[in-house]
Amino acid sequence: MPLLWPAAALACGLLGPPPRHAWRRVSHPRASIEPEYVTLDTGVTMQLFHQPAHASARLGVPPVVFLHGTFHAGWCWAEHWMGHFAARGIETYALSLRGTSGTPVEQRAVQVTQHVADVHAFVRARLPPRAPPLLVAHSFGGATVLKYLEAGHAASGAVLLCSVPPSGNGPMTLRFLRRSLRQAFRITRGLAAKSAATSADDARALFFDAALPEARLRQFMPRFQEDSKVSLDIAHFTRNLPSACADAAGRARWLAGMPALVLGAEEDFIVDREGVEETATFLGTSAILLPSLPHDVMLCTRWEVAADEIITWIRQQDFATGGDE
Secondary structure, eight states: OOOHHHHHHHHHTTOOOOOOOOOOOOOOSOOOSOOEEEEESSEEEEEEEEEOGGGGGGGOOOOOOEEOOOTTTTTHHHHTTTHHHHTOOOOEEEEOTTSSSSSOOOOOOEEEEHHHHHHHHHHHHHHOTTTTTEEEEEEHHHHHHHHHHHHHHHOSSSEHHHHHHHTTTTHHHHHHHHHHHHHHHHHIIIIOOOOGGHHHHHHHHHHHHHTSSSHHHHHHHHHHHHHHHSOHHHHHHHHGGGGBBBBBTSOBTTTSSSSSSEEEETOOSSSHHHHHHHHHHHHTSEEEEETTTSSOTSSSSSHHOOOOOHHHHHHHHSSSSTTOO
């Protein structure tokens, strides 16, 4: 999740580095995908989930690499989406980025450029060079994808879901403050003060829809707690915003015809319509807003809506490489 309130949070001391802590491994998702671990040349031992495409349905497209936002890890994709994509012929990987419970590090904060380096190291270590991955990222994971592409790393395409926009949190913060002080306070409390990891009410308001069963919501809470212990270095990100690479029209200067899909959610409490449209302009495409979906499009009750939108888009692309054929 993007941490939308760095100025207010810093003023309240909310984004200070957490104390050092003992990491413990949390249980893998209820989906029948066991986690794997790979030691990268960046020095990180990364947790990942891998789901091959079903042989009878294989599409012959490049593999999908899922990247999560804050408060989450690779498990969020294994809950529903990885099996859904596999049944439709698409191989998938879901990474637990540096600083999560699956990929613990002795750091107080993690920079987005470190996430970029780890993702690039994973791609080099595990994926065939003839098939650069399709990158599918949610929330702050979208910032990792934008910086990954800005660094010149190859991808067959990019899908950003409810992503932090290229200009970061600042403009979006001001829009929320103008619209609703109550909403602004709840996001500050939920994300900067991390109450979304301990309060079911705040987690539902920020991430989910009203229809999600309370029992399911409470199953996510321990994961949110474990995966939010290490902070993101928002100050570093703000000094290195992707928007610095935009031309006068707001498009990425490095954009060179790469297929891109940008999805937002109409009921997103965290990323607004303007932010989604900014991201779409940056990637040279048009934004699609999914009706009646909350921020966590991959965990909500109608998760198939977003998943099928992406699968349809993948089928419409003309990829030059053959993925796992």
